[in-house]
Amino acid sequence: MNWKLKALLPAAALVMIAGLGAASDAQAQVKLRWAHVGTAGAPQTLYADEVAKLVKERSDGRVLIQVFPNSQLGNAGEMVDGVKSGAISMGHHEFASLAKIVPNVAVFNTPFVYRDAEHSLRATDEKTSPALKELNEDLVKKGNIRIVGSFFAGTRHLTSNEKVLSSKDMQGKKYRGVPIKLWSSMLTGMGAVATPVEVSELATALATGLVIGQENPLCNLHSLKLFEVQKFVMMTGHMQSTLAVFANERAWKAIPAADRKILEDTMAEVGQATLQWDRNTTDKCRADLQAKGMTFVEKKDGLDIDGFRTSVLAQVGKDFPEWPPYIEQIRAVK
Numbered sequence: 001m002n003w004k005l006k007a008l009l010p011a012a013a014l015v016m017i018a019g020l021g022a023a024s025d026a027q028a029q030v031k032l033r034w035a036h037v038g039t040a041g042a043p044q045t046l047y048a049d050e051v052a053k054l055v056k057e058r059s060d061g062r063v064l065i066q067v068f069p070n071s072q073l074g075n076a077g078e079m080v081d082g083v084k085s086g087a088i089s090m091g092h093h094e095f096a097s098l099a100k101i102v103p104n105v106a107v108f109n110t111p112f113v114y115r116d117a118e119h120s121l122r123a124t125d126e127k128t129s130p131a132l133k134e135l136n137e138d139l140v141k142k143g144n145i146r147i148v149g150s151f152f153a154g155t156r157h158l159t160s161n162e163k164v165l166s167s168k169d170m171q172g173k174k175y176r177g178v179p180i181k182l183w184s185s186m187l188t189g190m191g192a193v194a195t196p197v198e199v200s201e202l203a204t205a206l207a208t209g210l211v212i213g214q215e216n217p218l219c220n221l222h223s224l225k226l227f228e229v230q231k232f233v234m235m236t237g238h239m240q241s242t243l244a245v246f247a248n249e250r251a252w253k254a255i256p257a258a259d260r261k262i263l264e265d266t267m268a269e270v271g272q273a274t275l276q277w278d279r280n281t282t283d284k285c286r287a288d289l290q291a292k293g294m295t296f297v298e299k300k301d302g303l304d305i306d307g308f309r310t311s312v313l314a315q316v317g318k319d320f321p322e323w324p325p326y327i328e329q330i331r332a333v334k
Contacts, residue, residue, distance in 0.1 A: 006067075011084070014094075023233045029061065029062055029312075030254070030255050030256075030259065032063070032251065033073070033090070034038065034052065034066065034067045034068065034088035034090040034091060034292075034324075035067075035072065035073040035082065035091045036067075036068070037076055038049055038070065039199075039223050040070070040223070041222075042095075042153075043152075043154060043217070043219060043274060043278065044151075045069050045151075046277065047151050048065075048069070050273075051270050052066075055262060055263050059259050060265060062259055063255065063259050063262065065090075070200070071199075071200050073088055073141035074197070075179075075198045076094075076284075077179070079093065080097055080098060080145075080246075081245065083246060083248050084101065086250055089247060089251040090245065092151075092245045092246070093162070093243060094164070094178060094180065094241075094244070095107075095124070095242075095243075096181070096182045097300070101184070102138045102139050102291070104135055104138075104322065104326060105139065105147075105244075107131070107326040107327060108123070108132070108308060109182050111239045111309075111310045111313070111316065112312065112313060113331065114240040116282060117152050117155070117242075117275050117278065118275060119270070119333065120150075120240040120242040121151070121242060122333050122334070123333040124150040125331045126147070128333055129272035129330070129333055130329050131326045132331055140249050145247070145249060146245050146246065146249050146252055147246050148247050148263075148264065149244075149245035149267035149268065150243060150271060151274045152241070152242055152244060152246070152271070152275050152278055153242070153278075153281065154218060154219055154278055154328070155187050155217055155239070156215050157215060157216070157217070157234060157237060157238070157279075158175075158214075158222060158233075158234040158236045159213055159215065159216070159230040159294075160213030160231070160234070161232070162212065162228075164213075164232065164234050164297070165234075165301075165303055166295070166303075167190050167191030167304075169191075169306065170190055171191045172193045173210060173212055173213070175187050175195065175210040176205055176206070177195065178196070178199075181319070182320075183196070185304075185315050185316050185319040187215075188315050189314065190312060191311070191316030195211050196241040199224070202223060203224060203228070203229060206226065206229040206230060207229045207306075213230070214226070214230075215238070216237075216241075218282055218285040219285040221233070221289060221294075222285045222289060227294050231294065232297055233296045234303055235296060236303070237302065243294055245267060249307060268272055310318035
């Protein structure tokens with residue numbers, strides 16, 4: 001309020017105006033429940049927390065995001081169902097977790113499809129990705145869910161209790177995959193017996209021998225303490241782990257346009273920041289994992305990355321024959 005006007009108003013009027021302002025703020029406030037499966041310290045946990053903090057500040061408290069990490073509101077499938085029904089406002093996970101609604105959305109998790117981390121974000125931004133724009137329309141129609149952002153959570157690599165150089169070393173052996181069809185195809189292409197395990201049960205599955213290996217970004221290995229149950233890290237770099245942020249369509253549209261733009265811009269800004277976070281932390285995570293006894297295997301050590309690429313993409317092409325046009329669109333994004 002203009003200070004000259006304040007000087008002319010009696011105290012009672014000022015109290016009334018302040019009260020009306022507070023009531024208006026309370027009525028305009030948007031509260032969003034954001035769920036994910038990430039553990040404390042994981043890049044995806046830092047991302048959601050940072051977005052929630054900045055949106056509260058930038059909207060002057062009109063938009064409050066309560067983040068529920070570590071599968072508090074259910075595993076990945078249950079979280080997607082919750083966002084679809086509206087019980088959960090927002091969530092983030094692999095794009096392929098939305099394949100239960102629109103199967104082709106999983107194409108954004110195709111192994112070996114992105115040139116680098118920066119390309120993965122451009123190719124998963126509706127403003128620059130014709131493929132995402134098309135598939136997003138299907139998601140809204142069929143599932144009342146909209147992909148509203150993406151961010152980088154690291155490059156995924158293979159780990160095992162045994163040294164692996166090629167798909168021959170994985171034949172007939174059980175490796176954990178995210179409980180999504182694409183992961184089964186990828187691991188089958190790598191030569192393994194794909195065994196779906198939720199991330200909350202991963203360490204136990206490795207410790208008990210249910211599976212002998214898995215794949216994840218380096219910093220996830222650290223946050224999940226997989227160095228306690230795995231010996232070797234194969235630097236396959238088979239997938240840029242770019243996660244989708246998705247929202248219930250009704251909840252998304254209910255956010256006032258100006259505040260929705262604040263949320264969109266903040267997610268995009270923090271999404272770009274995750275690229276630098278990854279650069280800043282990956283070397284440290286690798287050093288820490290080596291200090292804890294993990295052995296890194298690279299191309300110079302005989303790791304057949306080209307062989308993995310060929311066999312994995314052949315398996316994906318067999319299992320998802322409708323994907324080539326989308327893959328071309330993804331690769332064409334500059």
